[in-house]
Amino acid sequence: MSDRYWDAMDSPFGRMVAQVNGQGGLLSMSFFDHAEATAVAAGARHDAPRLAAVMAQLREYLAGTRQQFTLPLAPSGTPFQHAVWAALVQIPYGETISYGELAQALGQPGAARAVGRANATNPIGLIVPCHRVIGGDGSLTGYAGGLPRKQALLAFERQHKPQPGSNLALFD
The missing domain is CATH 3.30.160 (Double Stranded RNA Binding Domain)
Structure with missing residues (x-):
């Protein structure tokens, strides 16, 4: 079974x-x-x-109402892949980071290519947002779902990203 x-x-x-x-x-x-x-x-x-x-x-x-997922994750991977995937979920909705910046955030500034490989093997697309990682020059690079889909996901998130001050409390 x-x-x-x-x-x-x-x-x-x-x-x-x-x-x-x-x-x-x-x-x-x-x-x-x-x-x-x-x-x-x-x-x-x-x-x-x-x-x-x-x-x-x-x-x-x-629907544009959820920017962060709260699901229990159980992907198979190496400790390094898990570290990269954990860093991916920290990238804010509607924003991007380069492979080099992600490697630096992991404390491994020379590991941009290894970060790219781990990103490419992410089994939990969208929820672990590998589409938010771009090239160091700002270009869209590598996405298992294809670059048109990556571009569409990033555009969707930018369109639905809350603007500063949009969630002001009605009562203080």
Whole structure:
């Protein structure tokens, strides 16, 4: 019996497929078309109720009302990859950072290429926002979902990013 479960939903950015383990930890989130969604889920069982929280948070993100995800993450990877992925979730919504800046933030200023490789192997796209990492010259570089999708995600976030002062308390 499989300890992996999946569900999928369509979005303006393409079909999204998520997988969780038996404890509800998010293993992966990828963009795929309908044919690929079936292939990626091979070995996992479809279980929409088990992934309800994941899909709800993705819908909130797509509505422009969620800027940060609060899901338990359980990706497989090396300690270095985990450090890079943990740093990715710290990149603010609607903002970008270069591979070099990310390497420096990790205390490894000469590791921009290694950071790039770890970024490329991120199994939890969008939720662990590898699309927010750009080239040192500001150019869009490398994205498993394709550069047009990366550009669209960044534009979407910039459009929905709260403006300073937009969340002022009504009563102090």
